[in-house]
Amino acid sequence: MIVTRLAAATRGRSPVVRIGLLVVGLVVAFGLPWTIYPPVALDITAWALFAVALDLLLGYTGLLSFGHAAFWGASAYATGIIAIRTGLPFYVAVLGGAVVAAVIALPVAMLSVRRTGIYFAMVTLAFAQLIYFVANQWRSLTGGENGLQGIPREAFGWDLTDSFYFYYAALPLLLLGFLGAWRVVHSPFGRVMVAIRENPARARALGYPVDRFKVQVFVISAFLAGVAGGVYAVGHGFASLQEVYWTTSGKVVVMNILGGMGTLWGPVLGAGIIVVLEDYLATAGIDAVGTITGAIFVITVLVFRRGIWGTARHLLARARRRGRPSADDADDAADAEPLTQEPSPTPAPQA
Amino acid sequence: MELVQQLFNGLVSGSFYALLALGLSVIFGMLGVVNFAHGAFYMLGAFGAFVLLDTVGLSWWLALLIVPVVLGVVGMVLERLLVARLLRLDPLYNFLLTFGLALILQDVVRLRYGVASQPYPRPALLDGSMSLGLFDYPKYQVFVLVFSIVVSVVVWLVLARTRVGMIVRAATERPELTRSLGIDVRRWITPVFGFGIALAGLAGVLAAPMRAVNSSMGADLIIVIFAVVVIGGLGSVFGSVAAGYLVGMLSAVGSLYVPALSQSLVFILMALVLLLRPAGLFGREEGVHA
Numbered sequence: 001m002i003v004t005r006l007a008a009a010t011r012g013r014s015p016v017v018r019i020g021l022l023v024v025g026l027v028v029a030f031g032l033p034w035t036i037y038p039p040v041a042l043d044i045t046a047w048a049l050f051a052v053a054l055d056l057l058l059g060y061t062g063l064l065s066f067g068h069a070a071f072w073g074a075s076a077y078a079t080g081i082i083a084i085r086t087g088l089p090f091y092v093a094v095l096g097g098a099v100v101a102a103v104i105a106l107p108v109a110m111l112s113v114r115r116t117g118i119y120f121a122m123v124t125l126a127f128a129q130l131i132y133f134v135a136n137q138w139r140s141l142t143g144g145e146n147g148l149q150g151i152p153r154e155a156f157g158w159d160l161t162d163s164f165y166f167y168y169a170a171l172p173l174l175l176l177g178f179l180g181a182w183r184v185v186h187s188p189f190g191r192v193m194v195a196i197r198e199n200p201a202r203a204r205a206l207g208y209p210v211d212r213f214k215v216q217v218f219v220i221s222a223f224l225a226g227v228a229g230g231v232y233a234v235g236h237g238f239a240s241l242q243e244v245y246w247t248t249s250g251k252v253v254v255m256n257i258l259g260g261m262g263t264l265w266g267p268v269l270g271a272g273i274i275v276v277l278e279d280y281l282a283t284a285g286i287d288a289v290g291t292i293t294g295a296i297f298v299i300t301v302l303v304f305r306r307g308i309w310g311t312a313r314h315l316l317a318r319a320r321r322r323g324r325p326s327a328d329d330a331d332d333a334a335d336a337e338p339l340t341q342e343p344s345p346t347p348a349p350q351a
Numbered sequence: 352m353e354l355v356q357q358l359f360n361g362l363v364s365g366s367f368y369a370l371l372a373l374g375l376s377v378i379f380g381m382l383g384v385v386n387f388a389h390g391a392f393y394m395l396g397a398f399g400a401f402v403l404l405d406t407v408g409l410s411w412w413l414a415l416l417i418v419p420v421v422l423g424v425v426g427m428v429l430e431r432l433l434v435a436r437l438l439r440l441d442p443l444y445n446f447l448l449t450f451g452l453a454l455i456l457q458d459v460v461r462l463r464y465g466v467a468s469q470p471y472p473r474p475a476l477l478d479g480s481m482s483l484g485l486f487d488y489p490k491y492q493v494f495v496l497v498f499s500i501v502v503s504v505v506v507w508l509v510l511a512r513t514r515v516g517m518i519v520r521a522a523t524e525r526p527e528l529t530r531s532l533g534i535d536v537r538r539w540i541t542p543v544f545g546f547g548i549a550l551a552g553l554a555g556v557l558a559a560p561m562r563a564v565n566s567s568m569g570a571d572l573i574i575v576i577f578a579v580v581v582i583g584g585l586g587s588v589f590g591s592v593a594a595g596y597l598v599g600m601l602s603a604v605g606s607l608y609v610p611a612l613s614q615s616l617v618f619i620l621m622a623l624v625l626l627l628r629p630a631g632l633f634g635r636e637e638g639v640h641a
Contacts, residue, residue, distance in 0.1 A: 111622050111625045112625075117442065117443065122581055122585075123577075123581055125574055125577060126574055126578040130615050130618035246570075290454045290455065293451075294451040294455035297454065301444050301448045302437070302448065305440075305444065
């Protein structure tokens with residue numbers, strides 16, 4: 001079964017579709033600040049990269065990290081500290097922040113991969129909370145509850161006070177992050193990730209050091225989350241405890257499941273929807289973000305597990321098969337529901 | 352002396368960890384579901400007591416009886432309506448579902464009561480302090496500790512000694528085999544889920560007179576509870592309870608010697624356990640039960 005799934009995954013879409021999607025994506029990325037308020041545009045793009053970073057783990061490797069705020073937030077703080085104390089261009093600060101995130105991620109990953117499935121989620125969540133407490137306590141460095149204020153938007157003396165221009169200054173960095181994620185997924189390494197998701201025991205039997213791969217994906221994912229978090233912090237001019245809090249981890253997970261995990265485009269879409277929705281709620285003065293985010297979680301998980309992108313792809317694939325009656329069922333495996341790898345601890349009771 | 356007193360404080364806060372971890376573990380054992388909304392139900396338990404007192408003037412003692420039963424029923428309805436739909440799938444879906452529920456419950460309470468803490472008086476009978484030989488200690492805290500130990504022991508006895516407990520344990524260990532012996536495992540899923548929720552509610556009622564009653568009281572706590580059950584071994588009833596008291600004492604003693612780290616100690620302990628004994632202090636090896 002794994003072979004057919006891999007084959008199906010390798011087959012991919014036609015180059016026309018793929019390039020078409022890429023062009024649409026780039027047009028949206030470049031046109032965003034013209035159509036909506038530029039700070040919101042930056043939020044969307046930064047969150048989109050954060051969501052894609054998590055997708056590497058959640059969608060492609062089948063590991064639910066519920067503590068990714070730790071890396072987004074750690075980088076937000078580290079980026080801010082570098083930018084404030086050295087005055088280097090924000091590109092350097094963001095990369096420095098992302099490296100800090102990756103360095104923190106390494107021990108977290110090495111400990112977390114010792115458990116799988118639901119435990120992995122709980123353990124990553126707990127480690128993220130540890131980072132949160134550190135950020136809260138280490139006031140001299142992080143500003144504690146006040147957060148880190150006054151992060152400069154410095155880059156070679158350019159005038160970036162206007163968020164419109166800052167968006168374009170930051171965009172290349174974020175696009176490089178997307179490109180990195182895309183390369184990881186469409187590489188032999190990415191195939192192994194999917195193999196681990198589909199059947200970790202078999203991947204191990206084939207000679208892949210599964211845990212080492214998981215750690216590597218985790219660190220890459222944390223690095224990309226760090227790039228996103230750093231840009232976000234520079235864009236806002238501050239880093240707060242909110243960035244390392246578990247609600248932030250939850251938010252990036254909901255972006256993934258709403259958009260469709262394991263699709264790269266889905267999380268981008270999910271990020272766009274959630275950020276725009278939150279912006280709308282804030283502007284409209286509706287103070288119920290928790291209820292609405294929670295409802296999205298509940299509804300998506302109950303009726304919509306493939307997410308928007310995954311559902312669209314599934315429907316397309318089905319429509320295509322209808323015109324091709326000889327198609328075998330194996331095709332379906334490619335767009336099977338995500339998260340089916342870990343056998344449930346108590347073999348599912350008949351409900 | 353200060354150390355002994357601090358250890359005692361730790362046991363008292365450990366009582367809450369133990370009761371919550373116990374409920375979480377029982378649910379996990381039977382359903383394979385990690386209930387993220389456990390902290391939210393703890394919060395609802397405290398609010399239940401507050402509302403009963405505030406609106407109809409029901410005493411804390413009655414709340415201690417009524418609130419867990421009501422929340423247990425709510426939990427059973429929830430299991431039937433939502434959780435049951437996802438039981439056949441990867442347990443992560445129910446984790447996400449209950450996360451969403453936790454967000455909703457917490458936000459709804461916040462919208463209704465705001466973020467400020469609600470006052471809740473100590474029951475008159477347990478007001479004041481008593482002598483414990485070495486030092487004086489608030490009566491209420493002593494009651495919480497004793498009560499939580501009694502509840503834990505009773506749950507353990509039910510699981511270990513009664514026919515119901517035997518069925519639940521069998522269904523946890525070998526569901527197919529249990530079914531093939533002619534036992535209807537399904538019948539027990541909903542009640543066990545409700546029971547776990549009732550325990551969370553009970554912990555909430557216990558917390559009302561001594562902790563701040565507000566909408567976010569369960570939010571950070573649930574993450575500590577996750578660390579507790581990882582330390583104790585999720586699904587191990589004894590392990591969860593023991594780890595609960597252990598973590599309570601560790602944090603309390605930690606706040607004496609390394610105050611800056613007291614909140615982080617539980618997570619550091621979790622890291623150590625993962626390093627040295629990944630299945631948890633009292634857990635069995637993965638593959639058998641996880």
